[in-house]
Structure formats: C-alpha cells, structure tokens
Amino acid sequence: MGPFRAVKGVQDVLPPDVFLWQHIESIACDVFRAYGFDEIRPPILEHTEVFTRSIGQATDIVDKEMYTFTDKGNRSLTLRPEGTASVVRAFVQNGMHTLPSPQKLYYMGPMFRYERPQKGRQRQFHQIGVEAFGISDPKLDAEVIAMLMELLRQVGLGGLSCEINSLGCSKCRPAFREVLVKFFTPKLGSLCTDCVRRHNENPLRILDCKVPGCIKERKGAPAATDHLCGECREHFETLQILLNDLRVSFTLNPEMVRGLDYYTSTAFEVTSTDLGAQNAVAAGGRYDNLVKDFGGPDTPAIGFALGMERLVALLSDKAVSAEAPVLDAYVVSIGKEPVRKGLVIAERLRMKGFRTEVSYGSSSLKNQMRRADKLGARYVIIIGEDELREGMLSYKRMSDGASGKVSASEAEGLLSTDKNN
C-alpha cells in the first residue's frame, strides 16, 4: 500500500453501505419533523473551551481523546467530540431563548475522538442527535425518549429496550455523592485502582465499573433514585407514568451513570448485546444547567445522541439493507452519429426523472448488452444507423426480453408503465 491510506480509525462509507446510511438519515428526518424538530448545522470546529467547559475537565474525552490544535491565528481549536456542546453554544450565541419555547433541534454528522479503534468505536464516527430547550416538564423527556424508540422502530430495530435513571439535580446530587462516599470508604481496600481514584473524583462512576470485585462490593449500595429531592422524584415518577402511557418499554437502571459531566436528572440509554463491548446504540439525558454555564439564561434542556456506525452494524446483523437505486434505462448506441443521439436521448430521459446510463465506449452491441444486464437496467434503448434513419428507438425489456420500436416520447411512457414502488 502506498502513502495514500485513510487515517487510522476513520473509514469510507461506500455504496452499497451508503444506501443504508441514507435510508436511516431519511427516516430520522421524517420522524424528527413529525415531532416538531428542525435541523441545526453547527460547525465541526469549535474553540476548545466549548468542550472543556461543558463535558468536564476530568472526563476521558477532554482529558485525552480530543483532536485539539492551534490554528494560524494562535487559537486553540478542537474537532467536536460530541454534538451537544456545539448546539448549546449556538443556542446561546444566537439568542435562541427569545424564540418560542421549546426550541427543538436535531443534527447529524461526524464526531472525532482520539481513541484506540475497536468494534463499534472509530476515531471519526457519526451521530444523529437532538436537543430540546426551554421545558423542564417531564412531558418533554417522555416525548424525546418516545421519539428515539420510534426512530429505532422505523429503521427496523423494534424490540430494543430503554434503560432510564435519574441522576438528581444540583440540589440533591451533592448529598447523594456524600452518601456514596460514605458507603464505599470502608470498602476501598477491595475496589479496583480505578475505583479508588473515582472515589475521590467522581464516586458515581463506581456504580458503573465492570470489574467483578467492584460489582460485588457495590451490592446494597445506595441508589441515586432513593436520594432524589422531592422535585426530582416527582419528575422521575411522572416520566415513568408518561412512558407507560406512550407504550414505551423501559427498565429502571439505578446503576446507569452518564460519562459527561453536564448531565442532570433524567438519563437514558438504549443498548444491545449484539454490539460487543461498546454496547450503547443511543443515549442521552437532561442537562438543565448547561445553557446557564454557557452564559445564557437559566434554561432546562434534554437531548440524546445515536451512534450511526453502531446502528448500521445492528441493522446489518439483522440483514436489513436498503435497496440500491434502480437503473431505469441503459442507452446502447452503435456508430458515430447514433452515439451522439444516444447522449441526447439519455439526457431527455434523465430530465424526466429516469435513472439512465449510456455506454461510453464503442464496444460491440453484445458487450453493451452485457453491461446493461450487469447494471440491472430495466430497459435497454438501442440506437443504430437504422433507428437514426427511421427516427425511432429500439428497446428491450430485460425482465422478459420483450422488444420493439418506439418513438422517443413513447419510450418515456414505456419506462414509466411498470416503474413501481
């Protein structure tokens, strides 16, 4: 291999895979539109502080996974590792809080994290995400979660379950943290080294550790949901009632902890055991303090992000694929003048919306036919000296070999007759 290889951890999405990507994106747009979400297209590049101040200085993402560089104007810039921070920045910068509330936005595009690639984890990966601002009512939480499940259902992943939890707000979380620290302090000796560190930095994470010893030690550990303030508890309970009303199946997972610091209150996650170690398909939650932290007015918000590569992997496992576009016509021509005429005919068909290919070389009729077959053309249009003289076109329907002669305008009718779907 020469020097021109894709960068480690990034990959090309080629046909026919890209058809599935387009299919998913198209369904996502439709679903989001139905729920009242509009698209926002934030830049991929942001000032580094946008991420350090939101995701959290002590998180792995900020600590060691960001693509950060200094530009020629001596600014520290970063390729976005996630979407929420950019959308919040845009929301604040553009004064979107003055627009009717709630503001509901969605985005899709590449994210960048400098990690060791493995199954379901690339350095450039793609997310579809949504963010809704301005409403603290759990109705919004329920709506957002229901929308996510509906999106998954429509792309062909019905039956996945959603786990939910509440992390508490700025009022009740500090107290819960204290309770946790107290619970684990006598067990420090039996926890893994990472969890000993977490005990100081972010004790919530101990609940998420996968080391068997730690799993054992946290039996009987206090659950966040038992230490919520009255407001948070009511919010969480109402959310569950609403999800039941909406027939969204979910399970409570008091051990679920989100990895980004800005999350508060409601947290949710959709996972699949078919994904290997990186099992989260989509995840999200509330971040009621983030807009304020970015210098905007105190504005509650909630969102989620869905991993495209992981979703595509799950769908591929289930043999879900999107069909390649059908080639309506292949124009075969023999002779110098007919080739020119063929281009004109093809152009005309294309303007009518028929996917049309022409043969570019001047190979034999047999070869051109062979090519038409290989491309899966529904019809072959043949132009030779005879057709040119008669002002007609020969055609052949590839499905059954039926052939005949038609005028150019009749050809259009022919192509549309059994153009199904």
Next chain:
RNA sequence: GUGGGCGUAGUUCAACUGGUUAGAGCACUGGAUUGUGGUUCCAGAUGUUGGGGGUUCGAGUCCCCUCGCCCACCCCA
C-alpha cells in the same frame, strides 16, 4: 495509553518441516464471423507477499523494529 490475534492480486483464500519465474475462485477487460444480456467456452491484465532491517547459499515462511487492521481493557454513541 496497555494487552492479545492478524497483515499474500480489487476481493476471498492457497503455497510441505525456509528451496527454482508466488497460485486459484470471484470480480475486472476483451473475444467466440455480419445489430441483442443472463448460462457456457477461450484469452488478458493486476502483486516491490504492508514497510524497513537482520539471520541464511537462499525468506511469503525465522528474528527485531515500524505501520495498519481486528478484538479486549479503559472510555463512550
């Protein structure tokens, strides 16, 4: 950042314990007498065996380094 597995034509794979010009299927290009595809037959092109160094009379095969891919830890969508 730390482990483990793996790198041979576009692709899927071959090549006995190191031994002559590294092979095959699929795919690709062309052909099988005069203007009609799918099956069949014939022919053709393509690799510095990921890269570099070493051992050897001789390395795709053994050793070292490096790069990449895959999986896991970690972390996350």
